[in-house]
Amino acid sequence: MFSRDLSLVDAQALVRRAVDKAEQLGLRGGVAVVGASGALVTASRLDHGGPGGMARARSKAWIAATQQIPSTEHLHRMTTLPAPISNGFVGVSPEAVFPGAGGMPVRDEHGVVVAGIAASGATVSPFLPTGVAPEVVSADGRPANPEDLLIAYALGVPYVGQHGDDEARWKQRFGDLVVPPAESLGMAPAPASTSQASLDRARSLCDRVLRLAAENGLRVSVAVVDAGGDPIQQDRIDDAPAAGVDVALATAATAARFGCDSFVVASWYGTAVTQLGALHPAPLLAAPGGVPVFDDGRLVAGLGVGGADPVRCAALAAAALS
Template sequence: MTGSTGSTGSGWQVDDLDLASARALVRRAVDKAEQLGLSGGIVVVGASGALLTGSRMDDGGAGGMGRARSKAWIAATQRIPSTAHLHRLGVIAPAVAEGFSRISPEADFPGAGGMPIRVDGRVVAGIAASGSTVSPFFPPGIDRELMIADGQPANPEDLLIAYALEQEYAGQHGDDLARWHATFGEWPAEPPRGVGMATAPAASRQSDLDWCIALADAVIAAAEAAGLPVAVSVVDRRGEPIQHDQMDGAPTGGAYVAEAVAAASALFHAPSGDLAERVEGAGHLLPVAVSALSGGLPVRRDGVVVAGLGVGGPAPFRCHDLAVAALAAFTERG
């Protein structure tokens, strides 16, 4: 991506991609993933290392958002494809590689597939995907021409990222030809151009994700009306992220707080601000980070808790009020 996409900040040190542009990239990736029969998480991390946005597709599976976030963080902050970073880790001294992970906890999964995002030649973010079926391996029954991009063999994960960025396809996961040959047989002597990079129809089978995006949008609308830039997270009942957005100008710490208070509310079925005793007593036992700061609420459908909503950034009581108002308006709309 070049030229037309904006970024936020003053230009001091680094600028991050703006939320609207980051969201558009993720949605393009979702469209292509659905066309390819894939399901997982797609994440954009700013050049500063701040999480900007992420979406987990329906049936995306636990863990995918975390893996994608790690690869996107590497691509954004190291300014190189995560596969190049992975190669470097393999040739330097093991102690150095281990040290990188220790002091870069958001790079715990240094897998291939994360790509830097450039505007006017400058890296402003990184994007990556991972999940239950997002991988370089072909899903069963896929049309072989979908796995050909501009006359070259392609793999699903790298294809959806190249498509999102509107860039020429480049494989990041090793020998695409060998993988194609093992699945489809001999590579054609006169290969077709393929339809891997052809325009994907808008995703239409993401009802849970679309519901969570609408809830996040309700918070963003309430925050804009109040003049308070925030981060908002919607997590499933286990505390795994489904949708995350950080508004332009929001405090960077809000992203971490929003996730943690959303997870606390989802796991314990109560507002996060009411959970100090339980978080203190059981927080170390849980699979995700939780917080008893205000700003998190359980989200119910038909009386059953199905998600957690978290808002972070301004003072906790303001985040709580925003979450309450947005969730009430969203529920009233149905």
């Protein structure tokens, strides 16, 4: 019996808990869950979370999932090993390109690692955001940091700082101030998020695709990206092909960045299409599967589907928007 990744339903529940906690604490960034196979399961970016955070979260979650250790332990290894070894690891593990602390493995009821989870983004980091209240970055009366708070809360485990400098950052910002445990908000229950309009719409589009795919017996991945091509929401149906994650993201980014169905770009640029990918870090795939998303005539996003026949994937994306 081959092992399986954490289910999409369970992964989404973890990410939603992190998003709820982030909104309660006034934080903005992205949260990603990567399966033990190394394939992304789900990821969400809070409104105004800024580009780049999702990629960092995905990288740290990949490390925690595949190496089966907290990414902070991996970081220690990479910074103490000889450069040829650490560079070689990244060379053969390109998804580990951001070996930061904060990623945590997710275990099943038998203690087997089935995924990794991590967060990163605009104000989701080990740094204390400007103007943050001490209660927000305190867990049970002890100094904490935004990034590790979200992950501990999502997993439902006691807070343990993964970055190793909570006390130092606290003293630099708040001096000798002490927050009573009863006033600490870091691990307090968080209500469901209510102020994530862009994320909610992206989730709705992805849910429609997943529902239509299930009705048609297809196992696919889906992605919604902003107008610049950075992901807002990503999901992979259980046991869907791993490559579909990257195809969905690349076709969504192509549709968003060019404002047309992703396959059209090939006819626009002909043989020069192969050079377009070098112009910007956002992935590009001029094949069927991605469609632009408009709001009152304004290009706002891209929706991409991958992992099955590209023509059928494009039809799923179009149907989800209709």
